[in-house]
Amino acid sequence: MRTVSLQEIAQHNKKDDLWVIIHGKVYDLTKFLPEHPGGQKVVLKFAGKDGTKTFDRFHPADIIQRYLSPDVCIGEAEVNNSGEQEPEVETEEDKRVRLAREKMPRLDEMYNTFDFESVARNILKADSWAYFNGGANDEISMRENHNAFHRIWLRPRVMVDVSKIDMTTTMLGDKASMPLYISATALGKMAHPDGEKALAVAAGKRGVIQMIPTLASCSIDEIVGARVHADQTQWFQLYVHKDRRREKDLRQKYVHEGPNEFQDEEINREGGAATAMSGIIDNTLNWNDLAWFKSITKLPIVLKGIQTKEDAVLAARYGCAGIVISNHGGRQLDFAPSPIEILPEIMSALKQEKLENIMEIYIDGGIRRGSDIFKALALGAKGVGIGRPTLYAMSGYGAKGVQRLLELYQNELEMCMRLMGTPTLADIKPEMVDIRNLKDHFVANPTDYLANLSYEKMVPRGNLSKL
Ligand SMILES: Cc1cc2nc3c(=O)[nH]c(=O)nc-3n(C[C@H](O)[C@H](O)[C@H](O)COP(=O)(O)O)c2cc1C
DSSP: OOEEOHHHHHHOEETTEEEEEETTEEEEOTTTGGGOTTOSHHHHTTTTSBOHHHHHHHSOTTHHHHHSOGGGEEEEEOOOTTSSOOOOOOOHHHHHHHHHHHTOOOGGGOOSHHHHHHHHHHHSOHHHHHHHHOOSTTOHHHHHHHHGGGGOEEOOOOSOOOSSOBOOEEETTEEESSSEEEOOOSOGGGTOTTHHHHHHHHHHHHTOEEEEOTTOSSOHHHHHHTOSSTTOOEEEOOOOBSSGGGHHHHHHHHHHHOOOTTOOTTSOSTHIIIIIHHTTBOTTOOTTHHHHHHHHOOSOOEEEEEOSHHHHHHHHHTTOSEEEEOOGGGTSSTTOOOHHHHHHHHHHHHHHTTOTTSSEEEEESSOOSHHHHHHHHHTTOSEEEEOHHHHHHHHHHHHHHHHHHHHHHHHHHHHHHHHHTOSBGGGOOGGGEEOTTTTOTTSOOOOOHHHHHHSOOSSOGGGGGGO
């Protein structure tokens, strides 16, 4: 492989003649540039230069070798005279993040999910924070997801032996230490360099299931390889590509999409997922396709994103092993209802059709407390998924942070089960929750100070301290 001088590389700095250094190798990305779903600007920013640092924030290390032709590799970049690559200059944003990280509280000072969110807000780069924390449009659904839990009150039973609490369960036939799983969230490396591998480690150590996203920033091999035990269960979240023979391509393209820190006019920010994906995902996907999926796999198929009782009934009729009632964390359609609000009507529709026992029901969105899990289980969910909290915990503290987060959920659920007089999950019944106000969106809620303080209002970051 030839050694290419930095001077020569610097000359290839145009749209129609574009070389970029990534991990010491020089790539000619001229032909690939128009296909980059994250837009061209981000690539052009590194025209004739080293783009490794930014590349690593979004991509699995092996993505170029796996998806681009070997011809794009021109050679190895020359190292400078001191024997090292040019050091990257620290930007103002890098400096802010570095200083904020130095002041991070210790992990044992984290007492609930909102603590992790507050830390993440300070220590993440602005683009990562916006990508993780954002919701669709006015973010009404995003906030409603958690707020709806405040409209459910508990009916605790007393005089029950709660000396031992057992929250172990099974999900799709596999054991889990508690009725909670880590949901799929794309681009985990924006939170932490270990990305989805950190989630795999934490999930394995705490005995919970991890759902791997199609658009992971680590390769599937890396995420599977990071498992703590050989029998650790992982699920795979699948986006369906227009051309179903080319799922790999979908993965590559979306990983390149990334959040829009570069203000690329081709893709709007939170539309990132929706907009970039819309060109790639199969918009013709419909109920009849389930038969095809069932014909190509023996794995259980779970539909994520159910938002009405009608679709829940159809999912059961079409033979799904389960559904996830989800509005994707309020990131897609604003004013899509909170999953916890529609769980009761979905359960009663399934019962009416005698379909309630043929598939497992999961919900995700706004699960921030052990009592949220309890409420979901009481209303018929087999388990719950969590999205943002894992990203926040990982941002500050890597796999250890996510372990601590899972421990906090577990501790809170345990305390809730004890105080509710329910030593096992089977003891949790619908009559233990009062849902009379659940449908009322305008009842007076107790102020949620913790969440309100963590929620970022739309002001320039520099002014936050003045609020
Ligand atoms: C940053 C981010 C990326 C996400 N990416 C995906 C994805 O690639 N695929 C998917 O099915 N859901 C994705 N989701 C949705 C989550 O799987 C989950 O439905 C949602 O986050 C649950 O809400 P919560 O964040 O309030 O816990 C993403 C969510 C976030 C916050």
